Structures are given as C-alpha cells and as structure tokens.
Amino acid sequence: METHELIKALAADSRRTGAPMNTVWWGAALMAIAIATTVFFALLGPRPDIATAAQTFRFLFKFVVTIALAASAFVLLRMLSRPETDPRGVLPYLAITPALILAAVAIELVVVPAEAWSTRLIGTNSLVCLTFIPLIGIGPLALLLLALRHGAPSHPALAGAIAGLAAGGIAATFYAAHCTDDSPLFVATWYTIAITILTLFGALGGRVAARW
Secondary structure, three states: OOHHHHHHHHHHHHHHOHHHHHHHHHHHHHHHHHHHHHHHHHHOOOOOOHHHHOOOHHHHHHHHHHHHHHHHHHHHHHHHOOOOOOHHHHHHHHHHHHHHHHHHHHHHHHHOOHHHHHHHHHOOOHHHHHHHHHHHHHHHHHHHHHHHOOOOOOOHHHHHHHHHHHHHHHHHHHHHOOOOOOOHHHHHHHHHHHHHHHHHHHHHHHHHHOOO
C-alpha cells in the first residue's frame, strides 16, 4: 500500500471512531488537570495573599496567558494526532500566547521605570518556577502522550512537543496561583523556560510513544 493510501485509510478510520477518540482526549485532559491539582496542593498551594492579588491586573493576566497556551496547544495536539494534518496549516494557532505576552511585556516596559526592569525580570521565585512547573506538568504530559498513542500523528516528535506545551500550560496555570512574581517580564522569561523543559520532554516522548 502506498503511503498516501495508508494515510487516507487511517484518516477514514479516525472519522469512523470519532466518538471514542473524543472520549480519550477529554478523559486525558480531565485526568491531567486532576493530577496537576493534586500535585499542586500537595506540594505548594495558593499564595497567602491570593484574594488581594486577584484584584490586580498582573496577577489575573498570568492566567489569561497560561490558559490560552494550554487551550490552544490542546486543540493543536488533537489535530496533529490525525495523520492527514499538515503542521504548517495549524501551527499558527500557537501565536496567540506569544502575542499576548509580548504585548504585556511592551506595556510593562512603558509603565515601569527602566531601573526596575531587572528586578521585575529576576523576581524572587525563579528557581521555584523552574522546579515546580515541570514537576506539576510531568504527570499531565505522560497522560497526553498516552492519549496520542490512540492517534496516528505524521510527526510524532512535533506532536509530543505540543503535548509538552499543553502540559506546561496546565502546570503554569496552577503554579501562577502560588507565584508572587506577577510581572510579565518574569512570566515571559521563567515560565517560558520551565514550559520549554516540558516541551523538550514531550518531543522526546512523542518520538517513542506516538511512532507508528
């Protein structure tokens, strides 16, 4: 059988079994959130002043960014689990989160004096961020990679990397409730590095778990 014929056959099978695949993906998503919730409350918990912080734009904006990343990556992951999906046509979905954070950074640089930029960027929790976002996200990543095995991605490493982004978005959403560094400069730097760690793990895991 030619490669393109195999892809068409797999795509047809995917359409015929759409309901079970939906169950797999949404089940994986809910379980991923449940695991992240358990790990977060077992190891960290919300910051003591969360009620006060929730009244500030910077604190709330962290959730806008992380939830946007988790949602867009999850949608993209489901698309990439099908063999007929062309990555070039769907990767622009990921532009939403970078656009949000770049806009926030630009505003921060305008409203905050230049002498305070480095303090806002370094923050006080960079090592905690780099430790706990991957730690919270590793369980969700494993579940999303398992769900990916039920599909037939044409680019397993790329699909795995997107699974890492989705898991990173989930983990960062929880971690944001604990983190006392709310500046977009901090989020753009340290959250990005921490999520990149999960993305690399996902790419490696995807090469193994999603190969067909």
